Amino acid sequence: MVTLVEVARHAGVSASTVSYVLSGKRPISDLTRRRVRDSIEQLGYQPHAGARALASSRSRIIALMVPLRTDMYVPVMLEIAVAVATAARAHGYDVLLLTGEEGPAALRRVTGSGLAEAVILMDVQLDDERLPVLRAAGPPAVLVGLPGDPSGLSCVDLDFAAAGALCVEHLAGLGHREIAVIGEAPGVYARHTGFAERTLRGLRDRAAELGAGLLHRPCEGGHDAVAGVLARVFDERPGVSAFVVQNETAVEPLLALLRRTGRAVPEDVSVVAVCPEPVAAQASVPLTSVAIPAQELGRRAVERLITELSARPGDGGPEVGGPRAGGPRGGRPGDDGAGAGASPAPGVELLTPVLTVRDSSGPAPASRGGVRN
Amino acid sequence: MVTLVEVARHAGVSASTVSYVLSGKRPISDLTRRRVRDSIEQLGYQPHAGARALASSRSRIIALMVPLRTDMYVPVMLEIAVAVATAARAHGYDVLLLTGEEGPAALRRVTGSGLAEAVILMDVQLDDERLPVLRAAGPPAVLVGLPGDPSGLSCVDLDFAAAGALCVEHLAGLGHREIAVIGEAPGVYARHTGFAERTLRGLRDRAAELGAGLLHRPCEGGHDAVAGVLARVFDERPGVSAFVVQNETAVEPLLALLRRTGRAVPEDVSVVAVCPEPVAAQASVPLTSVAIPAQELGRRAVERLITELSARPGDGGPEVGGPRAGGPRGGRPGDDGAGAGASPAPGVELLTPVLTVRDSSGPAPASRGGVRN
DNA sequence: CTGAAAGCGCTAACAG
DNA sequence: CTGTTAGCGCTTTCAG
Numbered sequence: 001m002v003t004l005v006e007v008a009r010h011a012g013v014s015a016s017t018v019s020y021v022l023s024g025k026r027p028i029s030d031l032t033r034r035r036v037r038d039s040i041e042q043l044g045y046q047p048h049a050g051a052r053a054l055a056s057s058r059s060r061i062i063a064l065m066v067p068l069r070t071d072m073y074v075p076v077m078l079e080i081a082v083a084v085a086t087a088a089r090a091h092g093y094d095v096l097l098l099t100g101e102e103g104p105a106a107l108r109r110v111t112g113s114g115l116a117e118a119v120i121l122m123d124v125q126l127d128d129e130r131l132p133v134l135r136a137a138g139p140p141a142v143l144v145g146l147p148g149d150p151s152g153l154s155c156v157d158l159d160f161a162a163a164g165a166l167c168v169e170h171l172a173g174l175g176h177r178e179i180a181v182i183g184e185a186p187g188v189y190a191r192h193t194g195f196a197e198r199t200l201r202g203l204r205d206r207a208a209e210l211g212a213g214l215l216h217r218p219c220e221g222g223h224d225a226v227a228g229v230l231a232r233v234f235d236e237r238p239g240v241s242a243f244v245v246q247n248e249t250a251v252e253p254l255l256a257l258l259r260r261t262g263r264a265v266p267e268d269v270s271v272v273a274v275c276p277e278p279v280a281a282q283a284s285v286p287l288t289s290v291a292i293p294a295q296e297l298g299r300r301a302v303e304r305l306i307t308e309l310s311a312r313p314g315d316g317g318p319e320v321g322g323p324r325a326g327g328p329r330g331g332r333p334g335d336d337g338a339g340a341g342a343s344p345a346p347g348v349e350l351l352t353p354v355l356t357v358r359d360s361s362g363p364a365p366a367s368r369g370g371v372r373n
Numbered sequence: 374m375v376t377l378v379e380v381a382r383h384a385g386v387s388a389s390t391v392s393y394v395l396s397g398k399r400p401i402s403d404l405t406r407r408r409v410r411d412s413i414e415q416l417g418y419q420p421h422a423g424a425r426a427l428a429s430s431r432s433r434i435i436a437l438m439v440p441l442r443t444d445m446y447v448p449v450m451l452e453i454a455v456a457v458a459t460a461a462r463a464h465g466y467d468v469l470l471l472t473g474e475e476g477p478a479a480l481r482r483v484t485g486s487g488l489a490e491a492v493i494l495m496d497v498q499l500d501d502e503r504l505p506v507l508r509a510a511g512p513p514a515v516l517v518g519l520p521g522d523p524s525g526l527s528c529v530d531l532d533f534a535a536a537g538a539l540c541v542e543h544l545a546g547l548g549h550r551e552i553a554v555i556g557e558a559p560g561v562y563a564r565h566t567g568f569a570e571r572t573l574r575g576l577r578d579r580a581a582e583l584g585a586g587l588l589h590r591p592c593e594g595g596h597d598a599v600a601g602v603l604a605r606v607f608d609e610r611p612g613v614s615a616f617v618v619q620n621e622t623a624v625e626p627l628l629a630l631l632r633r634t635g636r637a638v639p640e641d642v643s644v645v646a647v648c649p650e651p652v653a654a655q656a657s658v659p660l661t662s663v664a665i666p667a668q669e670l671g672r673r674a675v676e677r678l679i680t681e682l683s684a685r686p687g688d689g690g691p692e693v694g695g696p697r698a699g700g701p702r703g704g705r706p707g708d709d710g711a712g713a714g715a716s717p718a719p720g721v722e723l724l725t726p727v728l729t730v731r732d733s734s735g736p737a738p739a740s741r742g743g744v745r746n
Numbered sequence: 747c748t749g750a751a752a753g754c755g756c757t758a759a760c761a762g
Numbered sequence: 763c764t765g766t767t768a769g770c771g772c773t774t775t776c777a778g
Contacts, residue, residue, distance in 0.1 A: 386748075386749085388750090389750080400747060401748085402748090405748080426754095430754075
């Protein structure tokens with residue numbers, strides 16, 4: 001293996017000069033720089049990551065914790081993960097993949113050992129057991145998602161409450177008075193997954209404001225489950241003329257079942273989805289939808305982290321973690337990306353949802369009851 | 374940060390003793406071990422990853438390269454990635470997430486810098502540009518997938534050729550004589566993705582052997598694309614009574630379209646899928662399918678790698694990579710998991726496909742032509 | 747069974 | 763602008 005000393009020898013300079021050429025942390029004459037670069041090139045030198053981490057106490061690695069569970073939003077998760085990896089690389093960082101399995105212990109392990117400098121958490125629960133580790137002078141961290149109490153934490157997420165509100169507004173604007181919500185699997189709500197509950201709140205609040213009826217039903221994926229839920233919905237509220245779906249695996253079954261029961265979309269019933277663009281666009285009826293901007297979320301999470309990391313003081317010395325309590329790190333005020341209502345908390349960045357109208361939503365049918373069950 | 378020396382002091386032993394208690398590389402008296410363990414516990418000691426990597430030249434990190442592209446098999450990819458991470462942890466390794474974006478350079482970077490000891494590659498092309506890096510005394514590597522020339526490489530994959538054959542056998546056994554294949558997106562074949570081509574070969578060969586007609590059509594995902602393909606298929610071969618689908622995003626559209634055009638599944642047409650179990654089981658008609666064992670693939674890839682890694686000699690010294698050319702590393706003969714035909718090459722492990730009969734396949738209709746188009 | 751000591755390859759003061 | 767030097771924290775001979 002080629003070492004920095006060998007490069008130095010080859011270039012006829014000292015080791016530190018090579019190091020400084022690499023880091024750019026002090027001025028180097030053009031001639032020297034050129035010579036060093038040539039030697040690096042010729043010898044095929046690659047700095048040893050471990051040695052670097054040891055000497056600088058910066059590993060240039062971000063840990064990304066993805067849910068082990070795979071009962072929802074799989075494509076979104078992968079897309080976020082890939083976006084995180086890509087964005088991190090653009091800043092010279094690598095990404096360590098952690099599964100939710102090990103829980104808080106994994107966070108302690110990778111940060112405590114200096115393996116990772118910072119962490120990004122996906123699939124955050126309202127009351128997430130990993131958060132205490134991050135709050136108490138923990139490592140720089142960004143959550144993709146919003147916990148119940150985001151104080152002292154950096155979070156990035158879609159404003160799901162606003163997304164829910166947007167769906168209701170759109171449908172109410174088209175004259176729909178009875179709306180049914182096909183939600184995530186019951187387990188998702190049981191776990192108090194933030195985005196699901198916030199969407200629901202947005203839906204309910206706006207429905208109440210606009211005087212529309214709202215019926216929410218969690219729903220397992222798959223055709224049979226959707227069939228059951230759908231039957232019960234129409235049984236309970238025959239007047240339902242619009243659906244909001246937040247469950248990728250329910251989208252096609254829902255459309256198939258509506259079709260099969262003689263309900264035309266959007267003539268008889270309207271459907272609005274909260275899902276990634278491709279799912280909405282490729283559905284058997286192109287769906288009016290609020291997009292889940294997976295790439296954007298991943299990218300922003302990384303960018304926040306990088307900001308925090310480079311904002312850290314000279315560092316290098318032991319006993320880091322001084323002025324950290326109280327406010328979230330790196331919260332740039334005024335950049336909270338808006339959202340519904342006032343900025344929820346410092347350090348929280350909620351992306352404003354966008355509703356795209358496609359073919360699945362239209363005016364509420366003037367008359368009711370002419371549809372067979 | 375607590376260091377090994379502090380632990381040693383606290384326990385009243387030397388630094389090397391602490392190290393040996395941790396590594397178990399030499400006998401330690403029970404009393405000493407207990408004392409050291411207590412100190413570690415009390416001080417909350419965590420060995421520094423970088424220092425370890427530097428001193429031992431083993432990072433305990435495996436790099437996993439996932440495709441950047443997201444035009445196929447997304448859930449499978451995530452499932453494999455998670456399985457890899459889980460299995461790696463079980464062996465004391467962490468996983469570094471690389472995207473295909475950087476290509477061969479990323480492999481050189483992470484292995485050349487000692488960041489990763491070994492690599493796992495997903496989404497391998499028949500003629501993959503990353504392979505040369507791995508062959509020439511490169512790092513230990515395992516491919517999930519099968520390239521055109523696997524010589525000198527360790528590979529794990531489903532035996533897609535056998536999977537294709539299995540589908541045809543099942544359908545032919547039910548009396549179907551004209552089979553249509555709804556394949557992956559055209560781009561997948563254009564890139565010469567191994568699994569797609571091997572499946573196709575398996576389908577064609579067995580169809581030829583059994584005297585069945587086979588029509589293959591690549592297909593973009595989504596409802597409209599499937600509709601187009603389907604129309605052309607029936608136009609070209611009105612006698613088609615069975616479909617093999619290898620494209621997750623085409624499954625539901627296909628079922629929806631068959632239904633809409635008055636073709637009952639499985640009474641009028643049979644459908645067999647090559648896809649993950651959940652997709653098959655949750656489809657609007659539970660699908661007879663050949664499973665893609667994502668977790669198993671991830672797990673096996675890691676296990677192979679671990680075997681190779683621990684089989685390495687004393688190591689630690691510079692200039693590794695001696696006896697490597699010729700045979701793939703760690704190929705345990707007789708453990709190639711069988712497959713269709715003779716073992717394809719040493720170092721290649723093809724998992725035997727399993728076909729599960731569900732509700733979507735049945736006897737070929739006795740008469741043809743009674744179906745409207 | 748245990749210690750002492752020499753690095754692993756790099757960074758970052760400290761000196762010019 | 764460049765060189766010298768002292769570690770970073772751990773592993774692993776070499777000596778007992």
